[in-house]
Amino acid sequence: MDGLNPRGGWIEVIAGGMFSGKSEELIRRIRRAEIARQRTQIFKPVIDNRFDPHRIVSRDNRELDALVVEDSAELRSKLVFGVKVVGIDEAQFFDDKIVDVCMELADAGVRVIAAGLDQDYLRRPFGPMPRLLAVAEYVSKTHAVCVRCGSVAHYTQRVAGGNSQIEIGDGSYEARCRSCYEPYRADDEQKISAAETRMALKASETP
Numbered sequence: 001m002d003g004l005n006p007r008g009g010w011i012e013v014i015a016g017g018m019f020s021g022k023s024e025e026l027i028r029r030i031r032r033a034e035i036a037r038q039r040t041q042i043f044k045p046v047i048d049n050r051f052d053p054h055r056i057v058s059r060d061n062r063e064l065d066a067l068v069v070e071d072s073a074e075l076r077s078k079l080v081f082g083v084k085v086v087g088i089d090e091a092q093f094f095d096d097k098i099v100d101v102c103m104e105l106a107d108a109g110v111r112v113i114a115a116g117l118d119q120d121y122l123r124r125p126f127g128p129m130p131r132l133l134a135v136a137e138y139v140s141k142t143h144a145v146c147v148r149c150g151s152v153a154h155y156t157q158r159v160a161g162g163n164s165q166i167e168i169g170d171g172s173y174e175a176r177c178r179s180c181y182e183p184y185r186a187d188d189e190q191k192i193s194a195a196e197t198r199m200a201l202k203a204s205e206t207p
């Protein structure tokens with residue numbers, strides 16, 4: 001991935017569903033840069049606090065220090081002089097301006113590695129990810145294993161919780177392939193359970 005331009009700036013995006021190893025891959029790339037004594041910084045949005053707020057931790061427990069930021073403006077303000085590689089985890093939770101920040105960094109000779117969910121639980125492109133994927137020099141799509149059939153899983157299936165786009169917690173999701181994916185709607189389940197409750201109440205009322 002070197003030699004593209006003399007200053008060495010470019011954008012890499014690691015995109016995929018949950019449980020597909022995005023954070024592991026980000027950590028692997030950042031570690032290799034550190035071995036080469038390149039100055040690195042890793043950022044993640046404040047919303048992702050599933051493990052330790054100041055580290056990025058992959059599901060295989062590899063970890064690196066990360067700076068937690070509110071938005072792209074704060075990320076930009078926390079960049080240190082001479083940084084050579086910037087990692088961004090959970091990029092889908094950033095505002096749209098993250099794309100401009102990544103472009104500015106790459107134009108200035110910084111290698112940017114952004115990892116994030118490419119789609120939400122309804123398979124809609126997630127936050128700034130579509131634009132990031134469009135402008136990146138390099139794109140890696142990571143895949144999980146479908147929990148139903150064992151084939152390549154491209155989707156994050158919601159299995160519990162509400163209908164909001166952001167619902168944090170591994171327990172609410174499963175990796176699924178295209179054949180096994182089912183659109184999730186909390187309302188339907190709630191309606192069904194409400195109907196069941198009414199029926200149960202009626203049954204208990206009848207003498």
Ligand SMILES: [Zn+2]
Pocket residue numbers: 146147148149150151176177178179180181
């Ligand atoms: Zn499947």
